[in-house]
Amino acid sequence: MALDVVLVRLLIIAAVASVLPARGRADGAAGLAIGFYNEKCPGAEDLVLEEMRDIVHEDRTLGPALLRLLFHDCFVRGCDASIMLKSRSKKGERDAKPMSYSLRGFDEVERIKAKLEEACPLTVSCADIIIMAARDAVYLNNGPRFPVETGRRDGKVSNCVDAENDLAPPNANIVDLKTYFSVKNLSWKDLVVLSGSHTIGSSQCAAFAGDRLYNHSGKGMQDPTLNKTYAPDLRMMCEAGNETDTTPVSMDPGSPHEFDLSYYRDVYSNKGLFVSDQALLDDKLTHDYVARMAAAPSPDEFFDDYAAAMINMGRMEVLTGHNGEIRKICGAYVD
Numbered sequence: 001m002a003l004d005v006v007l008v009r010l011l012i013i014a015a016v017a018s019v020l021p022a023r024g025r026a027d028g029a030a031g032l033a034i035g036f037y038n039e040k041c042p043g044a045e046d047l048v049l050e051e052m053r054d055i056v057h058e059d060r061t062l063g064p065a066l067l068r069l070l071f072h073d074c075f076v077r078g079c080d081a082s083i084m085l086k087s088r089s090k091k092g093e094r095d096a097k098p099m100s101y102s103l104r105g106f107d108e109v110e111r112i113k114a115k116l117e118e119a120c121p122l123t124v125s126c127a128d129i130i131i132m133a134a135r136d137a138v139y140l141n142n143g144p145r146f147p148v149e150t151g152r153r154d155g156k157v158s159n160c161v162d163a164e165n166d167l168a169p170p171n172a173n174i175v176d177l178k179t180y181f182s183v184k185n186l187s188w189k190d191l192v193v194l195s196g197s198h199t200i201g202s203s204q205c206a207a208f209a210g211d212r213l214y215n216h217s218g219k220g221m222q223d224p225t226l227n228k229t230y231a232p233d234l235r236m237m238c239e240a241g242n243e244t245d246t247t248p249v250s251m252d253p254g255s256p257h258e259f260d261l262s263y264y265r266d267v268y269s270n271k272g273l274f275v276s277d278q279a280l281l282d283d284k285l286t287h288d289y290v291a292r293m294a295a296a297p298s299p300d301e302f303f304d305d306y307a308a309a310m311i312n313m314g315r316m317e318v319l320t321g322h323n324g325e326i327r328k329i330c331g332a333y334v335d
């Protein structure tokens with residue numbers, strides 16, 4: 001091939017390559033971009049990390065809490081910080097059924113927001129703060145650090161019925177879990193990878209003791225799929241018949257503050273805490289992923305998958321451009 005032909009081809013490839021990502025971003029991610037605040041509020045991401053370091057240093061349980069807050073925000077009306085909104089009539093997302101009462105991290109989002117308002121007034125959305133804080137929570141629990149897209153704007157609607165419909169309960173089976181994810185355009189892989197978030201943090205007894213320890217399927221028995229050498233440990237922590245037992249139980253008791261592969265080792269040895277964790281063994285594809293990660297010598301593949309799945313979840317029904325608003329107080333009252 002003549003040199004000039006090669007050069008022309010290289011030029012065409014370079015031109016196409018420089019156009020494609022930009023177009024992919026504008027269409028595929030609806031106005032989101034990595035580094036959206038680079039010019040609008042330089043240092044915004046560093047400021048979030050700095051504040052998260054202090055928050056996690058003061059109370060290490062807040063890292064997992066903020067990661068879970070992202071999940072609840074995104075699945076209900078999209079990643080728009082509607083989870084933060086307050087309702088005097090108790091009809092907001094925050095007021096949804098008992099499992100949402102244990103959500104924490106609201107004050108910390110507000111605290112980060114206050115810092116960003118000092119640096120760049122009315123510029124960084126609450127929705128972006130939630131995803132940046134969640135990303136940093138993973139990192140500060142010795143997990144990977146990965147880029148997240150920003151450019152979301154804040155929604156103004158919060159409705160407890162949406163939260164009740166769109167969040168999978170901890171006793172969901174694999175068919176239901178895949179449905180909860182697929183209606184939000186997330187795949188079986190996003191499901192099994194994002195469930196790996198349960199490698200950090202804790203649950204209240206009330207969320208699982210009935211289903212797994214004392215009254216499985218309403219039959220007054222222990223879940224037969226729960227590891228029989230592990231069950232007594234859980235029974236010691238959670239008393240029978242108390243549906244409001246708030247005692248915290250680590251979801252990955254071997255390393256509750258390490259973002260690592262041990263969630264998959266737990267699930268693979270039938271020591272996942274929720275029915276929804278154990279259920280990942282009931283589908284060929286999710287089972288195989290769990291098995292592979294349980295045996296993996298390095299977490300690199302999981303970390304790469306996790307970064308990709310967070311991008312996917314972070315794109316869920318976002319408001320961008322002129323939609324929504326940039327709120328000054330994330331937890332404003334809607335009524």
Ligand code: HEM
Nearest residue numbers: 064065067068071102169170194197201202203204207276
């Ligand atoms: C697949 C469906 C899921 C179900 C059924 C589920 C259910 C739960 C439940 C019941 C708790 C304990 C709540 C409590 O009693 O305090 C919990 C905790 C948690 N979840 Fe999930 N979850 C799911 C997916 C996710 C996803 C996608 C993420 C993040 C991307 C996530 C992150 C967390 C974290 C970090 C905690 C610990 C919170 C803390 O320590 O304060 N979960 N989850």
Ligand SMILES: *[C@@H]1O[C@H](CO)[C@@H](O)[C@H](O)[C@H]1NC(C)=O
Nearest residue numbers: 182183184185315316317318
């Ligand atoms: C899922 O994707 C379809 C097609 O791109 C889109 O119309 C729909 O709004 C998306 N749904 C959610 C919940 O993101």
Ligand SMILES: *[C@@H]1O[C@H](CO)[C@@H](O)[C@H](O)[C@H]1NC(C)=O
Nearest residue numbers: 214215216217218219220241
């Ligand atoms: C177990 O669940 C069933 C069905 O939900 C209920 O009728 C029964 O009272 C429960 N038993 C206990 C001991 O909580």
Ligand SMILES: *[C@@H]1O[C@H](CO)[C@@H](O)[C@H](O)[C@H]1NC(C)=O
Nearest residue numbers: 239241242243244245246247
């Ligand atoms: C249930 O557990 C909580 C602690 O999480 C305790 O305060 C409460 O008294 C218990 N209720 C009953 C009926 O034992």
Ligand SMILES: *[C@@H]1O[C@H](CO)[C@@H](O)[C@H](O)[C@H]1NC(C)=O
Nearest residue numbers: 227228229230268269270271
């Ligand atoms: C139960 O857990 C133990 C480790 O705690 C493991 O050796 C055993 O294989 C597990 N049993 C089942 C049936 O998964």
